[in-house]
Amino acid sequence: MARKKESEINLINETRDKIIKHFSTHEGDNGSPEVQTALFTKRILQLSEHLKENKKDNHSRRGLLQIVGKRRRILQFLENKDPERYKVLIDRLGIKR
Numbered sequence: 001m002a003r004k005k006e007s008e009i010n011l012i013n014e015t016r017d018k019i020i021k022h023f024s025t026h027e028g029d030n031g032s033p034e035v036q037t038a039l040f041t042k043r044i045l046q047l048s049e050h051l052k053e054n055k056k057d058n059h060s061r062r063g064l065l066q067i068v069g070k071r072r073r074i075l076q077f078l079e080n081k082d083p084e085r086y087k088v089l090i091d092r093l094g095i096k097r
Contacts, residue, residue: 015042023092033078034089040071041093 004012016039020030023038047064051057075097079086090097
């Protein structure tokens with residue numbers, strides 16, 4: 001298994017921090033449905049690109065399906081709890097539902 005370089009890890013952490021900062025609802029927020037959905041969406045896009053090049057990578061495909069399911073459940077929770085926040089989040093992320 002290929003190990004990630006320290007520069008790649010720093011880039012991943014910086015991207016994650018930017019997403020958290022952009023979608024957080026208050027200071028120190030990293031667990032709200034908005035942040036979780038945004039992080040899952042970013043990972044889904046990365047895995048989708050990976051699977052375009054590696055069509056036979058079924059382990060990653062399974063992981064992608066699991067992440068999509070988690071994101072769907074979080075979005076259902078948010079839609080039931082606060083439909084207005086749900087609509088705003090869908091628009092910000094560009095997800096069609």
